[in-house]
Amino acid sequence: MIKLIVIGTSAGGLNALSFLLAALPPDFPVPLAIVQHRSREMSDSLLPLLNQKSRLPVEEVQDKAVIQNSRVYLAPADYHLLVDTDHFALSVDPPVRYSRPSIDVLFETAAYAFQSEVLGVILTGANRDGAQGAQHIKKRGGRILVQDPATAYSAVMPRATLNAVQADWVLPLGEIAPFLVRLAGENKSS
Amino acid sequence: MPDLIFDPKAPVPPSEKPSNPLSLDSLEAIEIALLVEGIYRRYGYDFREYAPASLLRRIWTIIQAEGVLTISGLQEKVLHNPDCLERFVLGLSVNVTAMYRDPSFYQLFRQKVVPMLRTYPSVNIWLAGCATGEEAYSLAIMLEEEGLYSRCRIYATDINESVLKQAKSGIFPLELMREYTGNYLKAGGTSSFSEYYTANYDHAILRPSLTRNIVFAPHNLVTDSPFNQFHVIWCRNVTIYFNKVLQQRVHKLLYDSLITFGVLGLGSKETIESTPHQNNFEALGSEALYRKVS
Numbered sequence: 001m002i003k004l005i006v007i008g009t010s011a012g013g014l015n016a017l018s019f020l021l022a023a024l025p026p027d028f029p030v031p032l033a034i035v036q037h038r039s040r041e042m043s044d045s046l047l048p049l050l051n052q053k054s055r056l057p058v059e060e061v062q063d064k065a066v067i068q069n070s071r072v073y074l075a076p077a078d079y080h081l082l083v084d085t086d087h088f089a090l091s092v093d094p095p096v097r098y099s100r101p102s103i104d105v106l107f108e109t110a111a112y113a114f115q116s117e118v119l120g121v122i123l124t125g126a127n128r129d130g131a132q133g134a135q136h137i138k139k140r141g142g143r144i145l146v147q148d149p150a151t152a153y154s155a156v157m158p159r160a161t162l163n164a165v166q167a168d169w170v171l172p173l174g175e176i177a178p179f180l181v182r183l184a185g186e187n188k189s190s
Numbered sequence: 191m192p193d194l195i196f197d198p199k200a201p202v203p204p205s206e207k208p209s210n211p212l213s214l215d216s217l218e219a220i221e222i223a224l225l226v227e228g229i230y231r232r233y234g235y236d237f238r239e240y241a242p243a244s245l246l247r248r249i250w251t252i253i254q255a256e257g258v259l260t261i262s263g264l265q266e267k268v269l270h271n272p273d274c275l276e277r278f279v280l281g282l283s284v285n286v287t288a289m290y291r292d293p294s295f296y297q298l299f300r301q302k303v304v305p306m307l308r309t310y311p312s313v314n315i316w317l318a319g320c321a322t323g324e325e326a327y328s329l330a331i332m333l334e335e336e337g338l339y340s341r342c343r344i345y346a347t348d349i350n351e352s353v354l355k356q357a358k359s360g361i362f363p364l365e366l367m368r369e370y371t372g373n374y375l376k377a378g379g380t381s382s383f384s385e386y387y388t389a390n391y392d393h394a395i396l397r398p399s400l401t402r403n404i405v406f407a408p409h410n411l412v413t414d415s416p417f418n419q420f421h422v423i424w425c426r427n428v429t430i431y432f433n434k435v436l437q438q439r440v441h442k443l444l445y446d447s448l449i450t451f452g453v454l455g456l457g458s459k460e461t462i463e464s465t466p467h468q469n470n471f472e473a474l475g476s477e478a479l480y481r482k483v484s
Binding site: 063064079084092112 | 429
């Protein structure tokens with residue numbers, strides 16, 4: 001049973017996220033929370049670009065926003081995104097591994113709040129952010145899906161996570177959305 | 191700075207299956223509740239209503255820095271050792287900010303709020319949670335450029351006295367000045383940013399005249415009362431560390447401290463919606479600037 005999907009990506013992430021979100025149906029039930037590393041120049045354009053591609057509504061998280069089904073939540077530029085029981089919280093704590101938002105912070109707090117009911121997804125990226133967060137998710141019984149490094153724009157981030165944890169699934173980008181739909185379907189039947 | 195809360199590779203004993211540390215009955219939640227209760231009763235600092243996820247992360251960061259192993263271990267050290275308390279407060283309250291963070295916020299303030307301030311013979315401003323002073327100096331520069339600074343008094347407060355000391359010094363790492371210069375221009379600065387500081391080795395020393403109307407003073411938003419009436423209050427990215435109950439209380443304090451038609455400025459991802467006074471404010475534009483209308 002997956003109640004929250006957390007996604008982390010950096011270099012090449014815009015294309016990967018666009019592709020993934022476009023392939024999810026508008027009634028996809030599980031909430032998705034995304035950390036995409038980005039430059040300040042890119043920060044204003046990311047949300048409208050993703051909203052153009054996604055059939056689910058995408059929003060930048062406001063502090064204390066309640067986590068709702070069938071929505072996509074994007075970490076705002078220059079804030080950490082944390083999961084606090086049933087809602088999100090933001091922080092301006094120092095960057096972690098030079099990143100704010102940090103994938104590790106999102107994954108780690110999602111693991112606290114949702115325990116085994118969280119799925120962490122690592123997509124293309126050129127640094128090691130997310131690997132430790134993935135360990136936290138695994139430690140608490142959650143699951144990890146990694147984009148097949150061979151299909152990633154940058155394989156560094158998927159490889160770092162694969163080195164850090166025993167991933168549950170490794171899939172090419174094109175197969176991730178159909179897989180998530182099947183997984184969410186199992187939620188219903190279970 | 192360590193960024194690991196637990197060592198995830200450490201084996202989990204079967205008797206200690208990880209439970210949700212944010213849920214009330216888990217061991218960590220019990221330890222944290224005892225720790226913050228103890229600190230409150232011993233020292234008066236009240237972290238009992240801080241938002242749990244960031245509190246937990248910060249406490250584990252402190253635990254690693256203090257060389258203890260558990261939250262209970264930290265509790266013993268902090269209760270018996272006031273120096274440790276000081277570091278604890280610092281670890282829980284250091285907010286990393288920048289000069290002209292969110293330049294569009296400053297731009298809107300200049301366009302919409304500065305003209306209102308011109309109508310007052312003297313202007314009281316409160317920066318609640320000023321941290322190391324970046325916002326106070328950014329605001330002072332803007333008011334100076336608008337010819338208003340002489341009649342303004344900026345009360346810049348923080349729970350943490352050591353960040354206030356740093357703020358008072360007006361000294362910042364030189365390497366940040368390039369970024370701040372960009373922000374300054376985007377925020378509508380009308381001069382050249384380099385006029386406001388002198389470079390000394392790897393430090394930038396802000397022009398001393400900028401501090402002339404800033405009062406840096408300790409104030410605790412959680413436990414202290416209103417201390418003045420203000421035309422402007424900024425409380426940006428401070429209450430994001432509080433839980434919803436505490437946020438509401440602090441918002442009442444801010445509301446009570448504003449004059450009618452006073453202006454409240456929040457962080458870009460905070461809103462007054464769902465605070466007790468949301469209907470007493472009107473938004474001044476697309477940034478988190480609100481005017482108290484009733």
